[in-house]
């Protein structure tokens with residue numbers, strides 16, 4: 001059975017349809033990368049999966065159970081953890097307190113503070129510092145650690161490479177790779193194709209809120225991905241809904 | 243000697259202001275709402291305990307009843323009134339003012355209701371001589387009730403601070419104050435957490451109201467003054483910082499008693515002037531913002 005499954009998802013912001021009939025499924029232990037240009041609807045898709053922005057139609061199933069209208073805070077308790085775009089670290093909490101927020105749902109599993117500190121030794125050194133003083137890479141590590149501490153059934157990662165130096169991106173994806181290789185089911189939203197291919201079993205490309213390409217990561221045709229990225233329009237960027 | 247006395251009385255008075263201001267500070271710190279009904283709610287708590295005492299309940303027992311009742315009331319008010327108003331702000335269907343206006347409406351309605359029920363006459367909660375008892379300290383006399391109030395204020399603020407710093411719920415409350423959306427992503431229900439914060443705030447303001455009712459003649463309109471002094475203590479101490487609020491209360495109390503020492507008519511005015519001076523020099527207050535551990 002699929003761990004996470006979405007069918008015919010449509011998500012709107014007022015008149016704008018940001019996700020327009022997307023279907024997606026993650027089997028146990030699988031890692032899927034969702035690719036797409038700015039404004040393709042990737043974050044909005046994750047929002048509908050995590051419950052932070054509810055879809056206007058379609059269904060979301062977690063382990064076969066419908067969670068389409070379950071609010072975000074209850075969805076985490078059931079095992080969908082989101083590492084949000086922009087990291088959303090709690091600035092006035094210490095690093096350790098930020099991580100402990102991940103334990104709020106008290107879900108049992110392999111991840112505890114020690115395991116996260118082992119994965120990110122630099123975070124361990126910063127544990128008593130406030131979230132607001134961290135660098136981008138440190139914030140990203142804390143955001144990932146916080147989500148892991150919820151011991152999720154499925155981990156959703158939104159552009160964890162965004163705004164980070166190339167060496168830091170590599171370090172973060174080293175960690176993501178270790179997490180996915182340990183068997184965690186994960187959905188990785190990314191614009192950096194190379195990094196995405198390091199961790200993904202399959203890729204799904206979005207354009208204007210629709211799936212335009214689905215392919216296994218192994219032997220992926222990069223030209224096809226590039227086409228899917230930009231569609232037939234040469235214009236890059238925000239794609240208005242029809 | 244007189245100056246020393248003014249100083250001591252000022253610190254004691256500051257205890258009352260700090261206790262009054264604690265809940266206002268907490269609600270502002272967690273959800274950026276200035277609760278304009280704060281004062282009249284404290285007065286409501288005073289009336290409620292007065293009624294219970296008149297029914298023959300010992301005052302201590304009346305407090306044991308009033309404080310949890312107010313905590314429950316706070317939870318309900320947050321879920322029923324403030325959360326919908328906050329949702330309007332977040333959803334941009336109204337300006338930032340919605341929660342402020344809702345609390346203003348509550349304040350006006352409640353003041354009128356109290357006037358209907360209890361008339362505009364001033365009342366006082368009978369304390370069996372406690373309010374006039376004093377401890378001699380050298381040449382000075384320390385009022386027993388103000389001293390108890392200061393101790394209670396310090397204990398309440400320390401307790402709330404410990405709760406925020408050391409418990410998982412307190413941590414979640416600070417997380418919600420930082421970023422409610424991100425807190426929801428970790429499993430915290432912001433609406434519930436706001437309601438818990440308001441319940442706690444109402445519990446402290448009820449306690450404060452009872453202490454005010456014991457030490458002062460109050461009437462339904464007295465809430466305005468309570469709100470004003472509490473607000474000044476919060477601003478002087480720094481928005482959202484509870485230790486700052488304690489300090490702010492003491493500074494306000496000192497300004498009032500020392501001002502009155504200079505000119506007996508000008509005590510309250512001196513307090514206002516200090517408040518204004520703080521606003522001009524440091525709009526954020528004397529201590530930095532946010533509910534911090």
Ligand SMILES: Nc1ncnc2c1ncn2[C@@H]1O[C@H](COP(=O)(O)OP(=O)(O)OP(=O)(O)O)[C@@H](O)[C@H]1O
Nearest residue numbers: 013018036037038039040041042043044045238239
């Ligand atoms: N809160 C919002 N209100 C209104 N429109 C929004 C909102 N968030 C996103 N949009 C719009 O929805 C569309 C999809 O945005 P989304 O953030 O999902 O794209 P994305 O693929 O994550 O892009 P990026 O790579 O820039 O993060 C865009 O047209 C965007 O302008």
Ligand SMILES: [Mg+2]
Nearest residue numbers: 042043044085
């Ligand atoms: Mg995005």
